Amino acid sequence: MQAVVRHDWTLAQVNALYALPFNDLLFQAQTVHRQHFKPNEVQVSTLLSIKTGACAEDCKYCPQSGHYNTGLERERLLEVEKVLTQAKAAKDKGASRFCMGAAWTNPKQRDMPYIIEMVRGVKAMGLETCMTLGMLDGEQAKTLADAGLDYYNHNLDTSPEFYGEIITTRTYQDRLDTLSHVRDAGMKVCCGGILGLGESANDRSALLMQLANLPEHPQSVPINMLVKVAGTPLENVDDLDAFEFIRTIAVARIMLPKSHVRLSAGRSRMNEQMQALCFFAGANSIFYGDKLLTTDNPEADADMQLFAKLGITPEQRHDVSDEAHQLALADAIKEQANPPLFHAAQ
Ligand code: SAM
Ligand code: DTB
Ligand code: SF4
Numbered sequence: 324m325q326a327v328v329r330h331d332w333t334l335a336q337v338n339a340l341y342a343l344p345f346n347d348l349l350f351q352a353q354t355v356h357r358q359h360f361k362p363n364e365v366q367v368s369t370l371l372s373i374k375t376g377a378c379a380e381d382c383k384y385c386p387q388s389g390h391y392n393t394g395l396e397r398e399r400l401l402e403v404e405k406v407l408t409q410a411k412a413a414k415d416k417g418a419s420r421f422c423m424g425a426a427w428t429n430p431k432q433r434d435m436p437y438i439i440e441m442v443r444g445v446k447a448m449g450l451e452t453c454m455t456l457g458m459l460d461g462e463q464a465k466t467l468a469d470a471g472l473d474y475y476n477h478n479l480d481t482s483p484e485f486y487g488e489i490i491t492t493r494t495y496q497d498r499l500d501t502l503s504h505v506r507d508a509g510m511k512v513c514c515g516g517i518l519g520l521g522e523s524a525n526d527r528s529a530l531l532m533q534l535a536n537l538p539e540h541p542q543s544v545p546i547n548m549l550v551k552v553a554g555t556p557l558e559n560v561d562d563l564d565a566f567e568f569i570r571t572i573a574v575a576r577i578m579l580p581k582s583h584v585r586l587s588a589g590r591s592r593m594n595e596q597m598q599a600l601c602f603f604a605g606a607n608s609i610f611y612g613d614k615l616l617t618t619d620n621p622e623a624d625a626d627m628q629l630f631a632k633l634g635i636t637p638e639q640r641h642d643v644s645d646e647a648h649q650l651a652l653a654d655a656i657k658e659q660a661n662p663p664l665f666h667a668a669q
Contacts (some may be wrong), residue, residue: 548589
C-alpha cells in the first residue's frame, strides 16, 4: 500500500476508512506513517496567549469569547520582552516551535509592529515561529511572511454543514480565504479542527475531507478534543468516545500522509494509554508546557516521562543544529526515564 497525496476525497471514501475494523485502520495508518516520518519522533510546540479574552467572535467552544462569561481575566497584548522571556523558557524546556495566539477577530494595523518584533525575536532564538491571530488579508499575510513567520494557524474547526451551529460571526468561506492568503504569502499552514462539539460522524469525515481537499495539504493539522469550559454554551456537551477520537487521528494520517498531525487540546483528560494509541495512529506533534492558551495542558515533566516510557524522542528542526538545545532535551528525557525504573525495582 503506497500513501498518495490526494485532493479528491469523497465523503463515502472517508466514511469507509472510519468503518474499518479498529486494528485494520490503525495498522494502515501506522504503515502510512512510517513511509513519511520517523516512527518514534514527535514534534513539540509550546503555546503562549499573547492577547487574552474579550474576543468579538462567538465560537461556542471558546473561553475567550466576549459573548460568554467564563470568568477569564482579559489581558492586553503582551509586551515584546515578556513574550521573548517565555519563548526562551520554552526553548530551554525543549520546544522546537513557539506558537503565539491572540483572541482577535483579526490583527489591527497598530498591532503589527509589535507582532513583527515578536516574530523576529523568537526566530532569532532558533525557534520555529507560529502565530494565530484570527483572519488575515493578503497584505497582512505578506507582512508576516516577510518578518519570517514560519507557520500560521487558522482552523476550519468542523464541517461546513455543522459550522453555523458553532460560530455565527464569521463564515467558513472567511476561513478558507485566510488560508489562501497564508499559502499565497508562502507561509506554512497549520489548520485542523475540534472534535466533541456535538457534531455527527459525517461532520468529522467532512472536516477531514475539507482539509485533505485544500489546494495543498496543511503542513500541520491540529486535532483538538473539546476542552469544556464552564460558562461556554458547550460546557455540558456529551463526551466523544475515545475510540472515535483515535480513529479520527488514524483517518487524518492516511488522508494527509505528509502532514504533521497534532494531538492538540484535550490531552489533560486523556490517559497515557489513549495518548499512546494516538501516537500509534499517526499523531506526531503535541503542545508541550503546562498551559495551552487559557486552559491546562499536561505538565512538561509528565510528557517527558511518557516519551521516555514509549521510547519517543522530540523531533529536531531540520534546518538548524543547536547542540545545547539537543543536550537539554536529552537530559530532560534521561531525568524522566529514571523514576519508573526506580519504582519497578522496588
Ligand atoms: N482567535 C484566533 C482564531 O480563532 O482564529 C486564534 C486563537 S483560537 C483560541 C485557536 C483555536 O483554538 C480555535 O480555532 C479552536 O480550534 C481551538 N480552541 C479554542 N477553544 C478550544 C477549546 N475549548 N477546546 C479545544 N480547542 C479549542
Ligand atoms: C489549536 O488548534 N489549538 C490551540 C492552538 N491551535 C492555538 C489552542 C487550543 C486552545 C484550548 C483552549 C484554551 O486553552 O484556551
Ligand atoms: Fe475568538 Fe479565536 Fe476564541 Fe473564536 S476561537 S472566540 S476567534 S479567540
